[in-house]
Amino acid sequence: MCTVGDCTETPGGGASSPITTRPLSLLISFLAILIATYLFQRKRYQLPLPPGPRGLPILGNIFQLASKYHWLQQQEWTKKYGPIFKIRFGSHTIIVLGTYKAARDLLDRRAKIYSDRPDLVVCGKHISRGYRTLLMRGEMWNAHHRLQATILSPKMSQKYKPVQDLESKHMIHALLKKPDDFARQFHRYSASLVFSLGYGKRLVTAHEKELRAIDLIMRNFTEAGAVGRWWVDLFPILDLLPECLAEWKRVGLKFHQIECELHLANMREALEEKGWNWAKVYKNSPLSQGMSELEISYDAGILYEAASDTTTIALEVFILAMVKFPHVARRAQEELDRVVGESRLPGWQDQASLPYIQKVIKETLRWRPVAVNAFYHAVTEDDEYLGYRIPKGSWIVGNVWGIHMDPEVYPNPNDYNPDRYDDETLGYLSFGFGRRACTGRHIAKNSLYITISRMLWAYDIGPNIRPDGAEVPVDDMAFTNGFLSRPVPFECSIKPRNQNRAEVIEREWAETDKDLHSLMTAESFA
Numbered sequence: 001m002c003t004v005g006d007c008t009e010t011p012g013g014g015a016s017s018p019i020t021t022r023p024l025s026l027l028i029s030f031l032a033i034l035i036a037t038y039l040f041q042r043k044r045y046q047l048p049l050p051p052g053p054r055g056l057p058i059l060g061n062i063f064q065l066a067s068k069y070h071w072l073q074q075q076e077w078t079k080k081y082g083p084i085f086k087i088r089f090g091s092h093t094i095i096v097l098g099t100y101k102a103a104r105d106l107l108d109r110r111a112k113i114y115s116d117r118p119d120l121v122v123c124g125k126h127i128s129r130g131y132r133t134l135l136m137r138g139e140m141w142n143a144h145h146r147l148q149a150t151i152l153s154p155k156m157s158q159k160y161k162p163v164q165d166l167e168s169k170h171m172i173h174a175l176l177k178k179p180d181d182f183a184r185q186f187h188r189y190s191a192s193l194v195f196s197l198g199y200g201k202r203l204v205t206a207h208e209k210e211l212r213a214i215d216l217i218m219r220n221f222t223e224a225g226a227v228g229r230w231w232v233d234l235f236p237i238l239d240l241l242p243e244c245l246a247e248w249k250r251v252g253l254k255f256h257q258i259e260c261e262l263h264l265a266n267m268r269e270a271l272e273e274k275g276w277n278w279a280k281v282y283k284n285s286p287l288s289q290g291m292s293e294l295e296i297s298y299d300a301g302i303l304y305e306a307a308s309d310t311t312t313i314a315l316e317v318f319i320l321a322m323v324k325f326p327h328v329a330r331r332a333q334e335e336l337d338r339v340v341g342e343s344r345l346p347g348w349q350d351q352a353s354l355p356y357i358q359k360v361i362k363e364t365l366r367w368r369p370v371a372v373n374a375f376y377h378a379v380t381e382d383d384e385y386l387g388y389r390i391p392k393g394s395w396i397v398g399n400v401w402g403i404h405m406d407p408e409v410y411p412n413p414n415d416y417n418p419d420r421y422d423d424e425t426l427g428y429l430s431f432g433f434g435r436r437a438c439t440g441r442h443i444a445k446n447s448l449y450i451t452i453s454r455m456l457w458a459y460d461i462g463p464n465i466r467p468d469g470a471e472v473p474v475d476d477m478a479f480t481n482g483f484l485s486r487p488v489p490f491e492c493s494i495k496p497r498n499q500n501r502a503e504v505i506e507r508e509w510a511e512t513d514k515d516l517h518s519l520m521t522a523e524s525f526a
């Protein structure tokens, strides 16, 4: 028998819930979710877009951004519109995040939906043709990200220290003969390090054809690929034009072919080299099965491109800072003299005992960030933040420059002041955000440690002095414009601190094992 309320019997006599009430409750829950989602989306859809500067009809804010330094313009707009604002770039909406908190909240904490890249027509579709990790999307990016993790993880990055030791000694020694040549020596260091790791071959003179070829590619990519250089980047529909009317297609194809030839040739040679190298790891990795030879070679080539200019620029900024803030150099030298002494160069064994040098590195990356806007992210779902709607597909940019100059986070931001990192929680954003943060950052930080500590141990760095005794003025705001922003060439004085140190440099360089293959055996990377 059953009474009202506890009946579990059906007219047919069996247990009722699996057959009748469960589908009903499922249906009700489904409808409730549907309605809630609809109401939520409708509410979100009704939210306003972030505020932003008025632009021209159709074109948007392109001309305002084309002003000399777009990052200064963005900094001004943050002051006017707040932590999040919108600009238009032809048919694209770009959301700019102007404060540390806004950038961390969205690009890091909501990285799951903020780690896509926009489809960039010229540098993405035509020059890179899907092969450049920086611009990859979806599954293809996942596959390459996993592949890169096998060689760029924190653990693997520690194993590259012997090569960084060799290349930094080479650099410090070369500067004894030609101190004015510092920019070229920094470039040689950065390029040779990654070329050695990637292809098992050093770049000793900085005149090698490989180095010139990659420099050409970087120039092509940054100049021809700069978003806004071509109308088609603003209005992708123009890409439907036939090739005879679309110069960017011809230029893109030409640049792509140059890259393909170079990356393939470099990889094929690397596979024949004696020792261990990234090309071999890539080729033999189970993670690369199913990737074409070109795809694998491009990945290795891209690492070289991503590593060489960035590290060079950071080192140039370091010299600029030492010229403008000589008291910092003196503080760092006191620390080095106390910890290391005068009879040897600083090495990896000193890294943990040189906290001031670590702060100098952080401050260098903050004070004049190498990539002023990191790089474009894109959002894969509609989202809201601070009461504003962020439409799916928007391009998202963290204005790293403006954020690093925010006095609320970094008091007196234009001062180069390593002591600000006494607060160990204070961060910086120079390696970008979330899942797209720079995968080479562990190598980069070690490079900056070994080169900067040795530069300061070995040399006095300061302004150049004219014959009349006046300092040659240096403008610490004179930078090139672009995705990467480097100091405009400037004069400075780099002199050995004394004869003893010059002799130590000579001695250590003479005693260094310069045979890359003996440093890069398969056993040392196992």
Ligand code: HEM
Pocket (backbone or CB within 6 Å): 133, 134, 135, 145, 194, 302, 303, 306, 307, 308, 310, 311, 314, 370, 371, 374, 375, 376, 377, 430, 431, 432, 433, 434, 435, 436, 437, 438, 439, 440, 441, 443, 444
């Ligand atoms: C001081 C040196 C360096 C700086 C300042 C730097 C900065 C950056 C920045 C800002 C990004 C874009 C991050 C974003 O979109 O949020 C990036 C991406 C990347 N960097 Fe670096 N980088 C440096 C050195 C290196 C090195 C040494 C390597 C490799 C050995 C490297 C490999 C890459 C790669 C592969 C990406 C693309 C990541 C992706 O989209 O998946 N970088 N880097």
